[in-house]
Amino acid sequence: MENKKRIQEVIVVEGKNDTANLKLYYDCDTIETNGTHLGKEVLNLIQRVQRARGVIIFTDPDAPGNQTRAKINAEVDGCKNAFIDKKKARTAKKVGVEHASYEALEEALSNTVTIVKEPTERITMMDLYELGLNGRSDSARKREKVGNTLHIGYGSAKAMCHRLNCLGISRTKLEEVLS
Numbered sequence: 001m002e003n004k005k006r007i008q009e010v011i012v013v014e015g016k017n018d019t020a021n022l023k024l025y026y027d028c029d030t031i032e033t034n035g036t037h038l039g040k041e042v043l044n045l046i047q048r049v050q051r052a053r054g055v056i057i058f059t060d061p062d063a064p065g066n067q068t069r070a071k072i073n074a075e076v077d078g079c080k081n082a083f084i085d086k087k088k089a090r091t092a093k094k095v096g097v098e099h100a101s102y103e104a105l106e107e108a109l110s111n112t113v114t115i116v117k118e119p120t121e122r123i124t125m126m127d128l129y130e131l132g133l134n135g136r137s138d139s140a141r142k143r144e145k146v147g148n149t150l151h152i153g154y155g156s157a158k159a160m161c162h163r164l165n166c167l168g169i170s171r172t173k174l175e176e177v178l179s
Helices: 016-025 040-052 063-075 102-110 125-130 139-150 157-166 171-178
Strands: 005-013 026-032 055-057
Touching (some): 005 016, 016 026, 016 102, 026 040, 040 055, 055 063, 139 157, 139 171
Parallel strands (some): 005 026, 005 055
16 A cells, blocks of 8 residues: 555554554554563553653453553553454454454544543443343354444443443443344
8 A cells, every 4th residue: 555544553463464554554653562471661662652642452352352451551552452353353363453454443433432541431241231232142142243333342241331331331332232
């Protein structure tokens, strides 16, 4: 691509292959965490960059990626988060940002969300049960729909509840998505 889209924020990824894939399509800067062991130096760098230019956390849609994302969000306020659908970022054996197409990357980066520390209304596990997102035979499918529609990724009921609360998504908004 000759005229690459410029991304102002610095994108936090897990590794060099994620960076290489993003740079195929975007004029961007990245910080690589090199896996789940986030040292104090890397977190301090992310904090400084967040204040200067802003940060987009774009980790893989798997358990280690979610751990890394959670740790950064806990330590650095106001980061944007880009979530990619697992189905759109995989090969036969692996999953990750490095395997995503331009279209999948663009969808994720165009729909970033920012974590809020104290939501005004908290979603409970009972809310998820009442809405069919937990405890039913089709709950996983419904959580996947919610995750894709809100661009927050797929997760267990507990993980979904946590993300919804971190993002300040109300029960009313959740009901709209499900209808």
